[in-house]
Amino acid sequence: MIIKCAGVILDKGKLLVVRKKGSDVFLSPGGKVEPGEPLQDCVVRELKEEIDVDVKDLRFMGSYSSRSAIENRGIILHAWFVKYSGVATASSEIEEIRWIGLADVEAGMKVGSIFLNHIIPSLKAEGLIEK
Numbered sequence: 001m002i003i004k005c006a007g008v009i010l011d012k013g014k015l016l017v018v019r020k021k022g023s024d025v026f027l028s029p030g031g032k033v034e035p036g037e038p039l040q041d042c043v044v045r046e047l048k049e050e051i052d053v054d055v056k057d058l059r060f061m062g063s064y065s066s067r068s069a070i071e072n073r074g075i076i077l078h079a080w081f082v083k084y085s086g087v088a089t090a091s092s093e094i095e096e097i098r099w100i101g102l103a104d105v106e107a108g109m110k111v112g113s114i115f116l117n118h119i120i121p122s123l124k125a126e127g128l129i130e131k
Contacts, residue, residue, distance in 0.1 A: 002075040003033045004033065005078045005079075006030030006080070007079075007080060008028060008061055008082065010123070013129055014099035014100060015100050015129055016097065016099055017029075017097075017098055017100055018051065018090070019094070019095050021094070024110055025111065026109060026110060031046040043058060047084065050090075050093070051094065052091045053084040053085065060078075060080055064077050064119070066118070068113070105120055
């Protein structure tokens with residue numbers, strides 16, 4: 001089982017997603033929890049490593065389980081709404097950052113299973129993501 005933490009970053013009805021080098025699947029910025037690492041610290045560390053931003057505020061969204069879209073294993077994803085400072089820039093293993101809306105997903109954009117089946121529908125139900 002893979003344990004990951006992710007940042008759910010919204011701006012003007014759009015959701016920030018990232019694509020790792022060598023992959024065609026867009027995911028939330030975040031990553032695997034290191035041994036003994038508090039979950040919130042994982043979010044802060046991963047967002048700094050992947051998109052070079054400083055987390056200013058975290059609000060827990062929920063925990064979700066599924067099969068990993070990339071690693072074909074079970075995954076538990078702990079997600080937080082994130083407010084940050086800085087300019088999101090692809091770094092580390094990230095090839096691309098994109099701001100997406102529902103239209104992107106409906107047009108067939110490949111997104112991680114937990115985002116597709118849990119997070120995006122929740123954001124849509126709450127009116128937090130637009131077309």
